Amino acid sequence: MGYPENSGYMVAAYTIAAVVVLVYSVTLYFRVRRYRDR
Amino acid sequence: MAGNLLTATAAIARKDLKVEWRTKTAFMSSLVFAVLVLAVLYFARDKTSVGDFDIAPGALWVTFTFAGMLGLNRAFLLERENRALDGLRLTPVTPTALFLGKVIGNLIFLGVVELVSLPLFILFYDVPIWRQLPILLAVVALATVGYVAVGTLLSAMVVRTRFSEVMLPVLLLPFLVPPIVSAVQLTWRILALRPLSELTGWLSLLAAFDVIFFTLSLLLFEAILIE
Amino acid sequence: MTRRERALQTARRGGLVTVIALVGLAVVYVRAIAFTPIERTQGPAQKIFYVHAPIAWATMLAFAVTGLLSLLYLTMRDRKFDLMAAASAEVGTALGIAMLTTGPLWAKPIWGTFWTWDARLTSTLFTFLLFVGYLVLRGALSDFEVRARFSAVLGVMALVLVPFIHVTVYWFRTLHPDPVVMKPEGPSLPAVMLTTLLTSLIVCTVLYIGLVMQRYALAVLEDVREEEEAGDGIS
Numbered sequence: 001m002g003y004p005e006n007s008g009y010m011v012a013a014y015t016i017a018a019v020v021v022l023v024y025s026v027t028l029y030f031r032v033r034r035y036r037d038r
Numbered sequence: 039m040a041g042n043l044l045t046a047t048a049a050i051a052r053k054d055l056k057v058e059w060r061t062k063t064a065f066m067s068s069l070v071f072a073v074l075v076l077a078v079l080y081f082a083r084d085k086t087s088v089g090d091f092d093i094a095p096g097a098l099w100v101t102f103t104f105a106g107m108l109g110l111n112r113a114f115l116l117e118r119e120n121r122a123l124d125g126l127r128l129t130p131v132t133p134t135a136l137f138l139g140k141v142i143g144n145l146i147f148l149g150v151v152e153l154v155s156l157p158l159f160i161l162f163y164d165v166p167i168w169r170q171l172p173i174l175l176a177v178v179a180l181a182t183v184g185y186v187a188v189g190t191l192l193s194a195m196v197v198r199t200r201f202s203e204v205m206l207p208v209l210l211l212p213f214l215v216p217p218i219v220s221a222v223q224l225t226w227r228i229l230a231l232r233p234l235s236e237l238t239g240w241l242s243l244l245a246a247f248d249v250i251f252f253t254l255s256l257l258l259f260e261a262i263l264i265e
Numbered sequence: 266m267t268r269r270e271r272a273l274q275t276a277r278r279g280g281l282v283t284v285i286a287l288v289g290l291a292v293v294y295v296r297a298i299a300f301t302p303i304e305r306t307q308g309p310a311q312k313i314f315y316v317h318a319p320i321a322w323a324t325m326l327a328f329a330v331t332g333l334l335s336l337l338y339l340t341m342r343d344r345k346f347d348l349m350a351a352a353s354a355e356v357g358t359a360l361g362i363a364m365l366t367t368g369p370l371w372a373k374p375i376w377g378t379f380w381t382w383d384a385r386l387t388s389t390l391f392t393f394l395l396f397v398g399y400l401v402l403r404g405a406l407s408d409f410e411v412r413a414r415f416s417a418v419l420g421v422m423a424l425v426l427v428p429f430i431h432v433t434v435y436w437f438r439t440l441h442p443d444p445v446v447m448k449p450e451g452p453s454l455p456a457v458m459l460t461t462l463l464t465s466l467i468v469c470t471v472l473y474i475g476l477v478m479q480r481y482a483l484a485v486l487e488d489v490r491e492e493e494e495a496g497d498g499i500s
Contacts, residue, residue, distance in 0.1 A: 212430070216430060219433050247429060
């Protein structure tokens with residue numbers, strides 16, 4: 001192991017990106033769904 | 039044709055300036071604002087590490103930027119108050135003339151504010167600009183033209199919204215990055231008595247911005263006038 | 266098919282594309298974390314690159330699309346282009362948030378600072394700010410025609426502006442060398458890393474497309490609903 005110990009940043013970034021993408025995708029899906037049942 | 043354009047443009051500019059001259063509210067506010075910003079920026083630094091010379095160009099252009107916003111807002115606010123823009127559309131004034139007239143009115147307004155602020159700037163910051171005055175004025179003029187062209191277009195749009203005083207800066211400030219950064223770079227080089235060769239790069243960027251965005255704003259203005 | 270039915274179909278297809286992209290994103294995550302080697306000098310944090318760079322690309326793509334659709338709207342005055350431009354703007358803003366949060370998290374361990382005002386970062390930041398301004402402007406205008414025209418004007422202006430900002434900041438820095446020394450990403454990526462990056466790039470592009478399809482469908486559905494309500498108002 002010669003590399004710097006910075007996996008904390010990686011975990012944080014990957015988590016945030018996933019959260020942002022998922023939250024937006026899911027809320028968008030539900031926003032559309034409100035118009036589906038009419 | 040050109041004669042009509044000229045007369046219409048002049049008429050609009052003259053009308054705007056006359057109305058403003060009657061109360062002088064926006065003008066006085068901009069002026070007082072300019073003085074205050076210059077003063078605050080002068081004191082808002084550690085004098086031992088940031089010299090007058092270092093902060094002066096930035097202070098000058100921050101001042102002009104914000105004083106300019108006040109002036110731009112006022113231009114179409116007049117019209118909104120009395121639905122006068124609809125009235126204007128009924129006259130045979132072309133969108134081009136309307137845009138140019140507004141721009142010239144704004145340029146004169148802002149120009150006067152700048153010309154009055156400049157002596158104050160010299161006073162507060164003790165920078166040697168007398169020899170460089172012509173080229174400095176040219177830079178101020180160039181940057182102001184680009185600023186006013188885009189600002190006139192955006193303020194025409196924003197005046198229809200409820201929070202136009204906040205919306206204008208939000209939309210306009212990104213557009214000010216190229217001209218203001220160029221202006222600040224040119225100002226400090228001019229004050230530092232740098233050779234002309236160091237100025238040409240930023241001057242061409244500023245000129246390119248002006249040409250492209252003046253034309254663009256002019257062309258797009260028509261799309262903003264709703265029947 | 267009515268306009269509403271067409272929109273619902275677009276929404277369904279968009280949803281499918283999005284799901285495919287999300288699965289793809291999961292695959293990229295696994296591949297990047299478990300099956301792509303750790304870069305010796307930069308450590309695990311370098312892997313943020315596989316997520317950050319493709320998202321940044323998608324954000325800029327969204328911006329360009331909004332700008333071009335704005336131009337199309339101004340020339341052809343077809344409602345469709347306005348709704349699509351707005352859809353791209355909203356999706357771009359969401360992706361932009363992911364971009365602007367992952368970026369500094371990558372920069373701190375790799376460059377030593379969370380932020381630096383270089384040409385690329387500044388341009389992407391201002392792209393995001395212009396997006397936000399675009400959406401705020403739209404939110405403040407209720408009449409369809411006015412909103413469409415004004416945002417289209419802003420969209421076109423913004424598209425022309427971003428290259429100017431890029432050049433301005435580039436010159437600013439070239440003439441004022443930054444004290445922070447920035448490590449380059451490396452002259453060339455080894456094949457396994459390149460594959461991860463490219464896969465991620467494709468996934469993020471597909472994600473963008475799926476989300477825009479859905480958002481556009483939503484915009485059409487909202488538009489149809491408004492027209493119906495306006496019609497009921499008269500009778």
